[in-house]
Amino acid sequence: MSRVVRVLIVDDSASVRQTLADILGSDPAIEVVGTAADPYVAARRIQHEVPDVITLDVEMPRMDGITFLRKLMAQHPVPVVMCSTLTEEGSATLIEALEAGAVDVILKPRVDTKQFLTESSVRICEAVKAAAHANLSRLPSVRARARTGVHQPPEKLSADVMLPSPVPGRAMARTTETVVCIGASTGGTESLKEVLEALPTDCPGIVIVQHMPEKFTAAFARRLDGLCQVEVKEAEDGDTVLRGRVLIAPGNRHTLLQRSGARYYVSVKDGPLVSRHRPSVDVLFRSAAQYAGANAAGIIMTGMGDDGAHGLLEMRNAGATTVAQDEATSVVFGMPREAIELGAAEKVMSLDRIAAYIVQAGRR
Structure with missing residues (x-):
């Protein structure tokens, strides 16, 4: 694949096509090679030039996006x-799209506030660049078969903006319960399933923490x-972390892990983008390091x-056991690689071994 990610935008709205083209075109690592008002036009364009990534609307005339996605992934x-x-x-439909082979989901950009446009622009560009690195053979569906007011991305903030760095040497009392914290992004929805x-x-x-837009997580x-x-759920x-319960x-x-006595619960907060994401894996992992210590597994x-790499290292330094998914089973081996290179992961394992690891962690 070329250094610059070539993108085809498919959407029946001319204004959305233009806004997406402006957002994606503002990133020097992305080139918009064309736009299409519906899947039939897109199919003709693909016959002449196959893009690295396609952004695809759900509701379109003549053929809906899910149908086109299934045809595309099959052919x-x-x-x-x-x-x-x-x-x-729309969020329920997008879950169907992920099952059909979509690499990621994004919200259509709105221009009603400068902050929303700036943050959505970051999310859109990051999603497209991540998709370009995706190993499609790892998707279950495949295995089975700006220039118009777009501003520069905000400073890449760390978890420091949500909670202070851990205090070295602080001991965390052991409890009888282990808390498992997981971070994932591109390709994570089907892998987590x-x-x-x-x-x-x-x-x-x-x-x-799975990087997804609001409402889609519900x-x-x-x-x-x-x-x-x-x-x-x-x-x-304030939700309590319990055996047999998974909180997304x-x-x-x-979302931060907190502790009151022997009880673990979560705190859900607003805040700036951390490592270009909200929710951020680094924020969850840092809170686990501080409030669970050796009682946690990351x-x-x-x-x-690299969201999550530094937080996972903090967890390891606090006594938690830590794991990174291996390259062979990752759709995108970005976040795990960063954690491994940082020395944050005690173990590297394939996707099919992670469930057994979680069960074992609960027996420590």
Whole structure:
């Protein structure tokens, strides 16, 4: 693949096509090679030039985006980032898109506030660049078969903006319960499904940060709850971390692990982007290092960038056991690689071994 990511934008709205083109074109690592008003136009363009990534609208005339996605993945797999409006109905449809082979989901950009446009621009560009690195053979569906007011990305903030750095040498009293914290991004939705479906009802309590837009995390949690033996729900402020329960950090909110006596619970907070994300894996992992210490286990899975690497190192330094998913089973080996190179991961393991590791961690 070339150094510059070549993108085809498919959306029936001319204004959305223009806004996306402006946002993506403002990133020097991305080139917009064309736009299409519907899948039929897109199919003709692909016959002449195959892009590195396609951004694809869900609701379009003549053929909807999900149908086109399924045809594309069956005939000529290309990394696809689905684009949707922020609605409950849209979030359920986007979960279907992830099952059909989409690499990631993004919200359609709005221009109503400068902050929203700036933050959504960061998310859109990062999602497209991550998709370009995706190993499509690792997607379950495949295995089975700006210049118009776009501002410079904000400073890349660390977890310091949400909670202070851990105090060296602070001892954390051991409890009888282990808390498992997991971070994932691109490719994580289906990978997490594979892990959680294999867990028994008495597995240790789990808190997950999966990079997804708001509302989509609620639909994602409901879908997993219907498939798994464990209880899965979108985290709410004050939720207790319990055996057999999995809490998914809500999109657009940071989720931190807290402790009161022997009880672990989560705090859901607003705040700036951390490591270019909200929720941020680094924020969750740092809170686990501070409030759980050696009572925690940290797992970093498939995804682009370095969110979670420094937090996982803090967990390891605090006595937690730590794992990174291996390259062979990652859709994108970005976040795990960063953690491994930083020395944050005690172990590197394949996706099919992670569920057993979680169960074992709960027996420590």
